[in-house]
Amino acid sequence: MPETVCFDMYGTLCDTSSVTGTLADELDAPDALVSELDATWRAKQLQYSYQAALMEEYQPFWTVTADALAYALDQWGVEADEPTRERILAAYEHLDPYPDAIETLTRLSEAGHTVTVLSNGNPEMLETLADNAGLAPHLDDVISADEVSTFKPNPAVYENAAARTDTPIDGCRLVSGNAWDVAGAGSAGMHTAWVNRANDPFEEIGVGPSIEVSSLSAVADELA
Template identity: 30%
Template structure:
């Protein structure tokens, strides 16, 4: 049986560098965007460890407040709305659509799974022209906790009427891949610039420099091997 291939969205499919002009305008440097998203992830994991739940948009807004405080920048509501609009209109990485097309044409079931709220995820993938590649677009809203909590992956598998062993997560974040593998899934890591695997956790069977390499390996492991 071919696995269901599940894709993280932000940074894996969509290029957060699309937000750089907004952060350059607000903070004078694109470095603030990387600092902000790092704070978003830190806050998200803190809420998860504490057993609390805040949706990703709320967390992102509070992280923006923290970055503004660190940099002594006063943000208006319009400024905040510009960041939100930018998140909903991120461009896809150039390697994404061709890789998704190859996997879909091979008969694999493709699903998106994101920390973003459902409405935001749908808007993001619609804008990027990627929605039609996916059988479903899943949000952590359904589990009321954030990745990499096991409940997210367990709930996603159940929603697809699949066992954990039939799922493979593709992500550019080592912590997300580790979370999926901890829940019994297979993993695939896309080494986007600046992203590396965490040696604390088992290495996934698929590691690629870009989505095309990952797609090729998925076809070899999850499709062609089934035909042998």
């Protein structure tokens, strides 16, 4: 039966670690330091989104991402002026799509599913990235957590996606490479697909995935 399939953007359709090229170019830093900066930036980006949601101090995800970058640079003692920081931040508008992303979106669409993005990114971030990554022509909609002024895994984000697409929440499926996102969507009543590329254990909190796969193309194998 056709579903509304909602793909997370960061870490699912697009590889957040593709910012490392920009970090290396802009900071002239060794590979080991670039790797640490990348990991800290992403970890703080997620942490700050959780904190903002829990404190009811919502800020657009672009601001959260900029604050996380500032923390990472401070943590590792890296000096970067404002123009340099802006160029590094802009890497989030040019993330590399995973090699099987477009194929997966196409196959699911051809199978009759409604295919959307559901992401913490604010609309401008998501639309720009979808265009730059070549994903936009293969999507029926782009849905942002910004519409409800909070972040995943708040149930309101998933409920809004169901309402936006005029689909019962149990007719929606979240596809995410982030286990915490899958746990949140499952708790909100969505079916889920966890793209577990690293063969990690699942979260101890929240609802487990409806299906678990190792790649995006395997999602299409399961659903198409």
